[in-house]
Amino acid sequence: MATLRRRTALLVALPRRTALLAAAAALTALTASACGFGGSDAQGSAGASGKTVVRIAYQAIPNADLVVKNQGLLEKALPDVSVKWVKFDSGGDVNTAVIAGSVDLGLAGSSPVTKGLSAPLNIPYKVLWIHDLIGDNxxxxxxxxxxxxxxxxxxxxxxxxxxxxxxxxxxxxxxxxxxxxxxxxxxxxxxxxxxxxxxxxxxxxxxxxxxxxxxxxxxxxxxxxxxxxxAGKPTADLGIVTNSFAASHPEIVTAWLKAQDQAVAQVRSAPAKAAASIGKELNVSPAVARRQLGQLVLLSAKEQAGPDYLGRPGAPGKLAEHLRDAAGFLKGQKAVDSVPPVADFQKALAVKELSRATG
The missing domain is CATH 3.40.190.10 (Periplasmic binding protein-like II)
Known part of the structure; x- marks a missing residue:
C-alpha cells in the first residue's frame, strides 16, 4: 500500500477523477499481485476452487469486524464461498479499491463514504452496517x-x-x-x-x-x-457493499450481517474472548485490545434498525442526515463538488438488506 500512496502522490497535478482512476488501476494491479485477485477470482464468479469469491476490505480498527475475521465467523456460515480479507490503511484507499473493482464489501469511515456517495465519485455502493460510533479511539x-x-x-x-x-x-x-x-x-x-x-x-x-x-x-x-x-459532528466506521454485489449475492450479504451481529453480541457477553481475537489481529495484548474496544460504541442489528441510525424499509434513519451534513462540510473544504439531497443518502442506506437479516 505504501507503493500505491507514492504513485498517487505523483498524480496530484491531474484532474481529481483522472487521478483517482489512475490510482485505482495501480491498486488493482497491486491487489491482484498480493492477494490473487483478478481473472477467475473476480466478483461474483468462481475462484480457482470453484467457489464464489467475496472480497472484503478491512482496517486495523479494534471493533467487532476483527472478531468476525479472526474467528472465521463468515467462513463458517458460508462453507461454499471463498472469503478473501484485504487490509487497507484508510477509507480513501477502500474507495479507490471499490472504483477499481477490487472489493465487494468493506469498512470505511463516514467521511470517505460521504465523499464516495457524492460527486465527482458517485460510487455505486450502499451503507450496510455501522461498525462503530467513533469515540475516544x-x-x-x-x-x-x-x-x-x-x-x-x-x-x-x-x-x-x-x-x-x-x-x-x-x-x-x-x-x-x-x-x-x-x-x-x-x-x-x-x-x-x-x-x-x-x-x-x-x-x-x-x-x-x-x-x-x-x-x-x-x-x-x-x-x-x-x-x-x-459538539454536533458525529463520525462512524461504516460497512459498505457494492450495489452489484448486493443484488447478485443477497445470501452472502445476509450471512455477513448476521456474522457482524454475532460478533457484537460476543463483545457484550464475552468481552475477554472478543478482545483476545482483536488483540491477535492488531498484535497487541488482550488487555490493550479490550481498552481500545471500550473507546468505541458498538450497536446490534436491531439497534441499527432504529430511527437514529440506519432505520428500516419505508423509514430511513438519521444516519442519512448526518451523511448529508458531512457532505456540506466537505463541500466547504472543496472535497466534493456538491451536496446531494438527503433523499440520495436515504436511498444509499441498505435498510432492505438489514431488515432481511434481522427478520
Whole structure:
C-alpha cells in the first residue's frame, strides 16, 4: 500500500477523477499481485476452487469486524464461498479499491463514504452496517508545549485526507475559530504520521488507534472524536457493499450481517474472548485490545434498525442526515463538488438488506 500512496502522490497535478482512476488501476494491479485477485477470482464468479469469491476490505480498527475475521465467523456460515480479507490503511484507499473493482464489501469511515456517495465519485455502493460510533479511539494529539487548538496556528498537523479524522480535525479547527489555511495540514496515513512524529517533522496528528496509543506516549491529547460528536459532528466506521454485489449475492450479504451481529453480541457477553481475537489481529495484548474496544460504541442489528441510525424499509434513519451534513462540510473544504439531497443518502442506506437479516 505504501507503493500505491507514492504513485498517487505523483498524480496530484491531474484532474481529481483522472487521478483517482489512475490510482485505482495501480491498486488493482497491486491487489491482484498480493492477494490473487483478478481473472477467475473476480466478483461474483468462481475462484480457482470453484467457489464464489467475496472480497472484503478491512482496517486495523479494534471493533467487532476483527472478531468476525479472526474467528472465521463468515467462513463458517458460508462453507461454499471463498472469503478473501484485504487490509487497507484508510477509507480513501477502500474507495479507490471499490472504483477499481477490487472489493465487494468493506469498512470505511463516514467521511470517505460521504465523499464516495457524492460527486465527482458517485460510487455505486450502499451503507450496510455501522461498525462503530467513533469515540475516544480517534483524537488530536500534539507535542508537549502546545496547550490547545489555537496554538496550532502555523504548526504542522498530520491526518489522512478524506478520513473521519480529517473531518473531525477540520471541524475542531472551525469550532475553535482557527482558519484551516493557517495550519499546515499534511496528508499522512497513520503509520506515516507516527514516523513523522518520531522524526520531529510534525507538531500534531489526528489519527486513530493503534497509532494513537503510540503518539500519546509522549504527546498530549487536545481533543477526541467523542467530544467532536458531542459538539454536533458525529463520525462512524461504516460497512459498505457494492450495489452489484448486493443484488447478485443477497445470501452472502445476509450471512455477513448476521456474522457482524454475532460478533457484537460476543463483545457484550464475552468481552475477554472478543478482545483476545482483536488483540491477535492488531498484535497487541488482550488487555490493550479490550481498552481500545471500550473507546468505541458498538450497536446490534436491531439497534441499527432504529430511527437514529440506519432505520428500516419505508423509514430511513438519521444516519442519512448526518451523511448529508458531512457532505456540506466537505463541500466547504472543496472535497466534493456538491451536496446531494438527503433523499440520495436515504436511498444509499441498505435498510432492505438489514431488515432481511434481522427478520
Amino acid at each position: 480517534e483524537a488530536l494529539v500534539a507535542k508537549k508545549g502546545i496547550g490547545g487548538i489555537k496554538d496550532l496556528v502555523g504548526k504542522k498537523v498530520a491526518t489522512p485526507f478524506g478520513s473521519t479524522s480529517h473531518y473531525s480535525l477540520l471541524a475542531a479547527l472551525s469550532s475553535a475559530g482557527v482558519p484551516a489555511d493557517q495550519v499546515q495540514v499534511l496528508d499522512l496515513q497513520p503509520q506515516d504520521a507516527l514516523a513523522a512524529w518520531t522524526r520531529g517533522d510534525i507538531d500534531a496528528a489526528y489519527v486513530w488507534t493503534p497509532t494513537l496509543d503510540e503518539l500519546t506516549k509522549d504527546g498530549k491529547v487536545l481533543l477526541t472524536s467523542r467530544e467532536v460528536a458531542y
